[in-house]
Amino acid sequence: MSKDTKQGLVLIVGSINTDLVARSPHLPRPGETIGGHEFSEHSGGKGGNQAVAAARIGGRVAMAGCVGADGNGKVRLAGLEVEGIDCGAIEIDPSLPTGVAMVTVADDGQNTIVVVAGSNGQVTPEMVKRHEAVIKSADVVVCQLEIPWDSVYATLVTAKRFGKLTVLNPAPATGPLPADWLPLVDYLVPNEVEAAILAGLPVESQSGARRAAKELQRAGARNVIVTLGSQGAYLLPEGGEGTHFSAPKVDAVDTTAAGDTFIGVFAAQLAARQPLEAAIDLAQRAAAISVTRAGAQPSIPTRQEVDSAA
Template structure:
């Protein structure tokens, strides 16, 4: 059951990737050079940006999306999928030559995954594209970005959102190295997972204390608040001013961890947009992410508000 538009609270704008996920399930993840037999295949909607937009919409926010798809069947279907969720896709452009982005996902029977992303049309989201949709940024409460679109476009989005006085959330995924120094002062909430935090901070993150050290380093670089998500170990929050807190995660049996982080981000952003307390926003985001890992797929795994509220 979707939340009706009339009852939605807070406005979230997601600038990011829109993909088609090609998902194979197998007994284990293949090692380099290994060929294994899979036992299930599916083609589903994905892309970090689109996943986060869907998560925000299903939890109750008004959501708009800025992105780029190809002029192909996948692109048309992905836009339709988003519109069914009530997401405003007037900021989604269609590229005439590049195909819609694709992610090739392998999921093991214990719920772990590996993902190879081919950006396609996502790579054509330019700073000029972002500028064309300034009105959408002006109309929102919270702006969410990831790193599956060109970095100059991400920076342009963060800078424009800061100039317009919007709350910014950056999910630095996938992370390949430290962020440019001028980025972090533009970020209100930096939300990496433990691997991304280690890459960004140049420090090991293997425990809560490691998460605290990495979060401190990133905050000193300019990010106002840092949340390091730790999977089954929960999340570590370091707020502006230096106060830290660990949030345990609900314990569940994981089936597929694809889009768990995106679910967290989307729900968290929606709660920020509706001006909910920070601790409550993190708790609700963790509960939604915990539900998502008990289901297969990216967007198909993301729960509605009613499902999160009814979960024990």
């Protein structure tokens, strides 16, 4: 799919990080020191990852965020520009360093992540207001929770005022969302852990995902998609019956950015006005490829790679 004016614009408002990644035989237990066998540094941040995923699948993408006036910031910004992402709404703040994520990846593909927000904390409601023009020009506006929550809320309010489709990836989730948020969300896309936290219900199976999705829809979200990793995804559309989508079977190497790949590809397909089921299918196939590779943004596939694997 070409990046021309027929492709709607996806705006990602979110975090930009440097990922410091250590691979180890298993994830360390509290108080345990273990020997790692590989270290690498990559571009990351949920916002940056989702923007790259949307761009590589063929979307027209803009991003709003903040980096520091440091070496990491320059590298992260240059990396997004290389992907063809419009970075006009990414600000440079000299007061804080660019965000950092410290990632440990076990040999079975599972990971733990500690994020230090840094300049991501400077994505304020005032900054959102400064960039209303790009929100107004977008077709789909995507947010996560690695920037201040009041800025996410300001983005959702502004996007709905301009009549835009909104996608909220509630990650990381630390508790229920404020009651006035979900009515602003057209597509709420949590993973199973996030869905359980938001709904206050266990999500350990497809039936658990169904119950959580119904609760979140009752709270105001129009459409809910619960991603379930290797178990696929559960869609509860507005006014329709729920549907489970099976995930492609792959051997996972690193699950970092799998969810971000799903979100970015899904948003790009929404902006291209693709059917909902087709958007979810393509997003799942892209995410499945991403877990077979190491790293966050390095693992995100292009449209050609996804189509070739079909």
